[in-house]
Amino acid sequence: MATNFRGRSLLTLLDLSTADVRYLLDVSHLLKAERTGFQVDQRFRGKTLAMLFEKRSTRTRCAFETAFGEEGGHPVFLSSSDIQLGAKESIEDTARVLGRMFDAIMFRGFKQETVDALHEYSGVPVYNGLTDMFHPTQILADLMTMEENLGQLSGLEFVFTGDGGNNVANSLMIGCAMMGVNCTILAPEELHPEGELVDTVRGIADRTGASLRILTDPSEAIPGADVIYTDVWVSMGEEDQAAERIKLLQPYRVTEEMMEMTGKAETIFMHCLPAVKGNEVTMEVIEGPQSVVWDEAENRKHTIKALMVASLL
């Protein structure tokens, strides 16, 4: 656990090395193991965290807020209807003011450029809690959950099925490549990930020995999968595309038949949540014995706490 993460931001997983991710996962496992409730630490005592939200959230908000608050820190929730962000005041000026008052900033919203600007102008660690492009803290929890359930990351066969160009799929591709997980994005052609990102991820995969496949046919993608992962078909901010997506994505729903198609009884089902049961996954699968979605949700808190411990202490 040699990596020094102090003072760093997490804007996209592309900012991290394999050793950085390994370090954050190791700290996450340690923090989870010590969560007995008998020991009260005050690691963030006297520290403040600004939490900026342009979009809704249950897990990400609660993970940041409880992880920081339980350790004696003071998290301040600021929705875009509360502050001037981008409306009456530029992102750059907001960042400079927040940087004078807070020890760290987390942001959930639309543009990746906003979280990048917060980092550039605030001078404090900034955490991306989801943008249209990426969702890096989600993937730390996903990798932790895979490790817990399957014992290792390197060499696993991972399949994401659904909206293959969304924020979660983009970040999963990067995280998998970085940790030596063989990743398949299974999606209709219209929803394949963007070419430039695929090329970048292939470069990472070449270094770690992982593979990256972008496929359209479930019968080619699913056999041999250790993990089947999906996300909503319509992400926040894309509500006007709902009808088209639902039509396009029918063959990509995770069903019991798809789980059987892996040929492995121990394949796990993952979903970042919230889920639209009956759309991207059937009730039987998400509520079934192969589903690890509640572990995955809990691990948001341990990994986010690890990120803040690593960057703030």
Ligand code: CP
């Ligand atoms: N997975 C996730 O980010 O959930 P929330 O939208 O509830 O934060």
Ligand code: NVA
């Ligand atoms: N792709 C989803 C993820 C929610 C956690 C969205 O952006 O709405």
